[in-house]
Amino acid sequence: MxxxxxxxxxxxxxxxxxxxxxxxxxxxxxxxxxxxxxxxTKATDQHSCMLCDYVSSELNTSKNQTSGSNxxxxxxxxxxxxxxxxxxxxxxxxxxxxxxxxxxxxxxxxSDTFTxxxxxxxxxxxxxVDNLCSQTPxxxxxxxxxxxxxxxxKLVSDLASILKRLTNTYxxxxxxxxPYSMGIxxxxxxxxxDGKYFHLHFHFYPPLLRSSTVKKFFVGYEMLGxxxxxxxxxxxxxxxxxxxxxx
Numbered sequence: 001m002x003x004x005x006x007x008x009x010x011x012x013x014x015x016x017x018x019x020x021x022x023x024x025x026x027x028x029x030x031x032x033x034x035x036x037x038x039x040x041t042k043a044t045d046q047h048s049c050m051l052c053d054y055v056s057s058e059l060n061t062s063k064n065q066t067s068g069s070n071x072x073x074x075x076x077x078x079x080x081x082x083x084x085x086x087x088x089x090x091x092x093x094x095x096x097x098x099x100x101x102x103x104x105x106x107x108x109x110x111s112d113t114f115t116x117x118x119x120x121x122x123x124x125x126x127x128x129v130d131n132l133c134s135q136t137p138x139x140x141x142x143x144x145x146x147x148x149x150x151x152x153x154k155l156v157s158d159l160a161s162i163l164k165r166l167t168n169t170y171x172x173x174x175x176x177x178x179p180y181s182m183g184i185x186x187x188x189x190x191x192x193x194d195g196k197y198f199h200l201h202f203h204f205y206p207p208l209l210r211s212s213t214v215k216k217f218f219v220g221y222e223m224l225g226x227x228x229x230x231x232x233x234x235x236x237x238x239x240x241x242x243x244x245x246x247x
Contacts, residue, residue: 018188025185030197049102051199058084059100073237076165076244080158083166085237090227092209092216093173093236097162097202099155104198105186109155165244166204172243176212181205 013019018026029050036048059082062074075095076083083097103109170178183203187195207215209230222228231239 018192022185022188026188026194026198029199030194033197047197049197049199051098051201052102055082055084055098055100058082071234073233075169075237075240076162078158078162080155081162083162085233085240087233089233089236090229091205091207092230093170093206093240095166095204095240097159097166097204099159099200103200104195105189105200106184109159109200163202168245169240169243170204170206172245173239174208174212178206178208178212180207 032050033047058073059077062072065072073085073087074082075085077100080101081097081099083095085094086096089095099109167178167180170180181203182205184200185198185203186200187198209216216230218227
């Protein structure tokens with residue numbers, strides 16, 4: 001996408017400020033979490049996570065779906081991740097990949113030990129890299145955040161698996177190489193005070209609509225008013241599920 005000669009490439013954006021889209025997501029997730037805490041009748045400081053609750057809701061809908069119902073927006077899932085078509089999607093086959101458990105960033109996802117990192121200390125960053133590569137604790141008193149936390153190797157394997165299956169599924173929709181823009185949204189770095197509210201997720205924005213040569217374009221009212229969906233999220237999810245390649 002974005003060029004006349006299709007080719008795979010990746011970019012990492014490191015900015016002095018939090019970009020607008022991520023900032024909006026962070027603010028909404030923070031507000032949701034704080035509001036849920038205030039409205040809770042339980043004597044606890046435990047905050048709810050917006051995307052944790054959303055994933056749970058979508059999984060429950062999928063599990064409880066009755067025969068003939070078409071409310072399922074789940075495309076793929078494994079032990080650690082789920083790929084779904086969000087109800088607010090605007091691209092025809094837009095999806096999100098989210099961890100089922102709460103992880104704010106890739107460092108948490110990849111490390112068995114959530115070691116406090118001093119952002120100004122180069123040695124701390126090197127220790128983190130060494131820890132991620134070796135899958136061993138960086139210090140004797142490092143502990144997992146939860147005894148139920150899967151090992152990093154399992155999380156990495158599940159993430160690689162669902163990303164591969166999803167992109168292969170895209171290629172099966174029109175039996176062609178399916179273009180898309182994929183982005184990773186995670187909590188801001190350098191110990192951002194609101195980072196704990198953020199739920200790591202992956203966005204997939206593919207432009208194809210009716211065939212390998214017919215793309216979605218935002219024109220007219222969609223540019224001047226608001227985006228319009230060409231197919232419903234439920235229909236898009238159903239179409240994707242129907243062409244999932246066998247393992």
